[in-house]
Amino acid sequence: MKKHFSVFLLMARYMLWPALIVTALGAGASVFMLSRELEKMGYMQSTLLDGAVFSFYGGLALLYILLLLPMRGQGGVHPRYTLRRLGVSELTSYIWQAAASAMALFIYTAGQAAALAGYSLYLQSADGSLAGNMTAIVLLYSSGISHGIMPLSDWPVYFQLIAELFALGCGAAYFSFKSRTGKIAVSPFVLLAAAVFSMAMYTDVGDYIHVGLFTGFSLFISALFIYGVYYRSNNFDEEDADFSGGVSREG
Amino acid sequence: MLEIKNVTKRYNMKKALDNVSLSIPQGELVGLFGENGAGKTTLMKCILGYTSYTGSITLDGERISHKNIGRIAFATSEHSFFPNLSPNGHAEFYASQFATFNRRRFDVLMDFFELPRGRAAKRLSTGQKNQFEVVLALSQGADYILMDEPFSGNDIFNREDFYKVLLGILGERETVLLSTHLIEEVSSFIGRAVLIHKGQITGDVSMSDLEDSGEGLVDYVKRAWNYRADRIARAIDELGEDS
Incomplete structure (x- = not known):
């Protein structure tokens, strides 16, 4: 377990600060965008929190x-061979890196959820002419972003x-x-867009x-x-070709 | 025992290793010599499972996998470590990965090379990176230490001192497979010389046998490679005729 935890920590230490x-x-930035959106609206609408979309x-x-950058070669130093001869397999190292990246993204979404919820609660408590007792709940449920990252009791989300x-x-x-391995993968960018x-x-409440x-x-x-990592870490012929020089691109 | 049996490796149509067989028992200091492209690095990559091959490579009868690969250390001269991690960070990480990691040896070698401990590895100079890689390989606590041109970028004084330290610190059961072009320099430190030429093992001799025969290592290598001393004179003559 110590071997696994140390690999996870190695990955996570590069991701925590970013x-x-x-x-x-x-x-x-989201709080700033929301305050500008409220000014533009003139009065509070149920889609206010969508103002933080950008x-x-x-x-x-x-x-x-930023999460794409760790664990690649830098400054004439390449971690590839070391990662391939640890006490855990290369696939396991990959999964720990994926988990650390997912945790970094989770921290980000939690921060955004806190900002949206905090702003909604602030509006509810700050100005009686703008909001009522249920304002925060209505805003959080009716915005695509806030419902997606903080679905409250809509737990399947x-x-x-x-x-x-x-x-x-x-x-x-x-x-x-x-x-x-000297290649640039395009698929992670397609995934980001997806x-x-x-x-x-926007997912309607109950639209499971x-x-x-x-x-x-x-x-x-x-x-x-x-599977891609599993396959490539067990089939080296493709990796051998990488040493012919240059950087190639693939999916 | 590291057992290499009938290992062949092809890059496309070209054979990088051709039916290589070699046994390396524990406790030997083996020099692996060959010209550029002879197959030295490929052989080490095959041992570590970094590249595909036909034939078999076993460590005490077992295929090499992540379960026993900790028994093999590798200094690549390609600076294979973590760019943003400091040497001390590497020591902690290695200690968590390799139960045999020798912190005392790590500290002694770091002091010997006067390497900075807190700087990110990518910020070390090229010579320091080479030295650090050797420090890590020797401190891992592995039974087999593979070194591929580990001293490039280091001056001769540094290298000679290092050979002496290496001989002083190696345990009885530690084995070093040292690939280098510096044949003369290492001849007095190794116990066995293995020659590889165009992917084939062309010579395998113990230094004591060589000593008994009265032949020097460089002469042995030249003989094994059919070195033609007359080619220099011929080239100069040809150039002279042109001018």
Whole structure:
């Protein structure tokens, strides 16, 4: 267990600071965007929290890009061979990196959820002419973003969120895995676009077909990445070709 | 015992290793010599399972996997460690991964090379990176230590001191497979010389046998490779005729 935990910590130590910094910046940006949105609306509408859409996805994309960077070669130092001769398999190291990336993304979404909830509660308590007793609940349920990342009692949506974050974690770790072999993987970027699309789609409360589809899709994508790493770490001929020089691109 | 049997490795159509067989018992200091592209690095990568091959490589009768790979250390000269982790961070990580990690040896070798301990590994100079890789390989506590051109970028004084330290610190059961071009330099430190040429083992001799025969290692290597001393004179003559 010590071997597994140390690999997870090794991965997580590169991700904690980017996650905390982007979370703080993203939460601040979202609150700023919401206050501007409220000014534009003139009065509070149920879709107010959707005003944080750009700051939310912008922060998510920024953090995701930062998560692609660890565990690749830098400054003439390449961790590839060391990662392949640890007490845990290369696939296991990959899964721990995916889990650490998913946790970083979870920290970010939790920060955004706190910002949205905090702003809603602030409005509810600050100005009686703007809000009533149920304002915070109505806002959180009626916005696509807030319902997606903080579904409150609509608990099946949590499964969708966790599955999407894990798929993104797998994508980020896969990019890192491929870059260690001298290749640039495109699929993690496609996944990011798909995740943004999925999260941006508003799910009605109780629409579990939608939730099930996106959860299933995310799990399927995660499984594909994991299989890709398993296959490549057991079939070296493709990896040998990488040493012919240059960086190639693939899916 | 590290047993390599009939190992062949192809890169596309080209054979990088051709039916290589070699047994390396514990406790030997083996020099692996060959020209550029002879197959030295490929052989080490096959041992570690970094590349596919036909034939078999076993460690005490078992296939090498992540379960027993901790018994093999590797200094690649490609600086295979973690870019943002400091040497001290590496020591802690290695200690968690390899139960045999020798912290005392790590500290002694770090002091010997006067390497900084708190700086990210990617910020070390090229020579320091080479030295650090050797420190990690020797501190892992492995039974077999594979070193692939570990001293490139280090001056001769540093290298000679290191050979002496290496001989002083190695345990009875520790084995070093040392791939290098510096044949003369290591000839007095190794116990056995293995020659590889165009992917084939062309020579395998113990240094004591060589000593008994009165032949030097460099002469033995030249003989095994059919070295043609006259080619220099011929090239100069040809150039002279052109001008």
